[in-house]
Amino acid sequence: MEKGTDMQRITVIGGGFAGLTAAITAAESGARVTLCEAHDTLGGRARTAQGRYLTNEGPHALYRSGAHWTWLKQRGLLKPVAPVPLPAIHRIRLHVGGTLRRTPPLALVRLLRRTAEQAPVERDFLGWATDEVGSEGARAAAHYAAVALYHHDPGSLSAAFVHARLRRATSMPPGAHFPRGGWGALIERMAARAWNLGVRIETSARAHDLPTTHGPVVVATSLDAARRLLGDDSLRWESGRTTLVDVALRARRGDAWVISDLDAPGWIERFSAQDGTLAPAGEQLVQCQLPIAPDRSRADGVAHAERLLDAGFTGWRERLTWRQSSVAAGRTGAVDLPGLTWRDRPAIRRGDGVFLAGDQVAAPGMLAEVSFNSAIEAATLALASTGPRFHS
Structure with a gap:
């Protein structure tokens, strides 16, 4: 043969x-x-x-800059996809010092000016970023990057690995799309x-x-x-270990689209903002991922999610129509150590x-x-x- x-x-x-x-x-x-x-x-x-409620196993997205985007498009497999809705970008909230804000710490913005090639493979991200912009900006950047890492301690990973993902996750306009x-x-x-x-x-x-x-x-x-x-x-x-929390809420004007926790790794996203088919009319689907250390429990991750929901989704408990939670361990992709x-x-x-x-x-x-x-x-x-x- x-x-x-x-x-x-x-x-x-x-x-x-x-x-x-x-x-x-x-x-x-x-x-x-x-x-x-x-x-x-x-x-x-x-x-x-x-x-x-059409939930994925954690927040998923397709990035336009990835090779799989072109491959799927060439075969007619890509569409229909939903881009990030431009009005939603203005509803990104950052959880800093226990409160929500619209703008990132200046030190984080300064760090994003460093190219991916400038971040060394052999150093941990937190140590390298601290040398570059100070400890506050380094911690904020490490925690923001958790959206693409699902890891409880992004600062301990290779600087090159984390910084490349941080730059892609913060690109504007957003490269993320959603089937x-x-x-x-x-x-x-x-x-x-x-x-x-x-x-x-x-x-x-x-x-x-x-x-x-x-x-x-x-x-x-x-x-x-x-x-x-x-x-x-x-x-x-x-790999990582993260708590996945999904909730459906009766719709309310003024809810956040995304909450990124810069005090500790955590990410909440209202997926029905870009795809209304994921939840029944009048409801919205919110998916959360809260990385947890090996010695922490699902309850710890759920409590973290509830604190962020309290901050960005007023009266969410009274509007709750459905919820579920789980822990994803070793199912969140590879992470590279220094x-x-x-x-x-x-x-x-x-x-x-x-x-x-x-x-x-x-x-x-x-x-x-x-x-x-x-x-x-x-x-x-x-x-x-x-x-x-x-x-x-």
Whole structure:
């Protein structure tokens, strides 16, 4: 069998954003692809809950500057998406010193003038930023960056890693866009594309062992699941731990759109401001993520969310129509400690025709972009593979 022909077989394990990206990429090159998903629905962490309130698993966004934006657009998978509504930008509030304000500390603004290249890999962000603009601005910047990190102590991470994400998260006009109907709508379009390309999709098909035939395998699961499946204890990387709190409120004029806590890492966003389909008419959906340390509980994160809601959503308890909370541990993407970069994370190529994709592996980007970039690379390497698993 010649590589690259339409007879080549590739198995993708995991039907989330990374798995679907890998499956589509391989199928577009003529491979016969089987995608196996353990759950009864596709999507992984990009699932959107069904019902009256269409919640994602934490605040999600697509950034225009990411490679996945162009890839999705070229395939007609991107739209409909909702940009940040311009009026909402004026309802961004910063929680500083226990009160809300409209403008960031001047020191934070000064820090944003430093390019991503000026932030060193080997130093922690808080120490470097303190030297640059002082401790107050450094702490504020570290806490603001938590929106793209889901980590309880962003200042302890690599300065290069944090500062690059801080600059993207604060860009104006905002680069963030939101799939209408939640990320589940995007997953449905990707699944339809895969199906039309001939991908065989098997749900409720948990893999306990790797297939021993039928060509290369792309493992597009969480790093924990990949470690168990491959029996490789080296598949570990630092991640975050955050409390996710979702609330639905009866609508009220004057509510904040975003509250970023600069006193401690925390982010609240009214997602129905840009996509009114997420909640019933007359209600609004607010999603919160409050990073917590390993020794703190979900209750600590919930209490933090309630303090921010008290500050920015007057009378929210009386307007509450629904709520839920959970803790996401090790499911929030890779974070890099001082001295480390994405290149130091678990490699995509695992040997013997096995390739790894996901948000904690060796690929560049921010949040979902890591999943996308690693999936493209994994599928490309699988297509070129001539290892033992290649032959059926």
